[in-house]
Amino acid sequence: MDVCMCINTPLGxxxxxDGGGALTQLIFxxxxxxxxxxxxxxxxxxxxxxxxxYFAGTRQVFDLPLRPEGTPFRQKVWxxxxxxxxxQTRSYRDIAAQIGAPRAVRAVGGANHHNPISIIIPCHRVxxxxxxxxxxxxxxxxxxxxxxxxxxxx
Numbered sequence: 701m702d703v704c705m706c707i708n709t710p711l712g713x714x715x716x717x718d719g720g721g722a723l724t725q726l727i728f729x730x731x732x733x734x735x736x737x738x739x740x741x742x743x744x745x746x747x748x749x750x751x752x753x754y755f756a757g758t759r760q761v762f763d764l765p766l767r768p769e770g771t772p773f774r775q776k777v778w779x780x781x782x783x784x785x786x787x788q789t790r791s792y793r794d795i796a797a798q799i800g801a802p803r804a805v806r807a808v809g810g811a812n813h814h815n816p817i818s819i820i821i822p823c824h825r826v827x828x829x830x831x832x833x834x835x836x837x838x839x840x841x842x843x844x845x846x847x848x849x850x851x852x853x854x
Contacts, residue, residue: 701736702718702724702736702737703717703718703737703739703741703744704732704738704739705740705744705748707744707751709752709755710755711845713728713729713730714727714728714729714730714751715727715728715731715732716747716748717733718744719767721743722765722767723743723747723767724767724768725768725816726816726818726819726820727818728818728838728842743764746764747764750762750763755849760786761786764820766817768815768817768821769816770811773804773807773811774811774814777795777799777807777812778815780795780798780799781815781821781822781825786850786854787851787853787854788825788854789825789826789847790827791827791828791829792805792806792809792828792829792834793805793829795826808826809834813835824842824847833847
């Protein structure tokens with residue numbers, strides 16, 4: 701059974717899910733899903749510690765085992781997101797080109813929207829080709845705050 705823990709951050713609560721030794725979800729809110737029991741594991745404690753360091757501006761790279769669940773296309777997009785350096789952004793078009801599917805810009809947006817491990821898989825670093833902020837699961841105010849935090853500490 702997965703173990704879930706609520707992590708309080710400066711931008712709101714996050715629910716972290718340890719799915720057998722790998723982080724499978726990090727989502728805004730703290731509603732524990734069916735099939736998950738509230739608790740703490742070494743991985744969840746490490747996740748909370750690394751998030752605290754990130755929000756303090758002392759961590760730029762996360763070092764956690766990740767296992768997001770999604771289609772092969774989404775997996776490819778999420779892997780590409782992990783290559784975006786801290787404090788930088790890429791467009792949806794950039795990500796589509798990076799994964800070898802330059803015409804799949806909208807599908808990249810969909811994969812971003814379904815990213816189950818926010819912040820750590822940095823979908824907040826993806827913006828429109830014109831530099832505008834597009835949607836974000838936690839809301840555009842949180843996306844703006846995450847980008848500002850990273851610019852400040854990059």
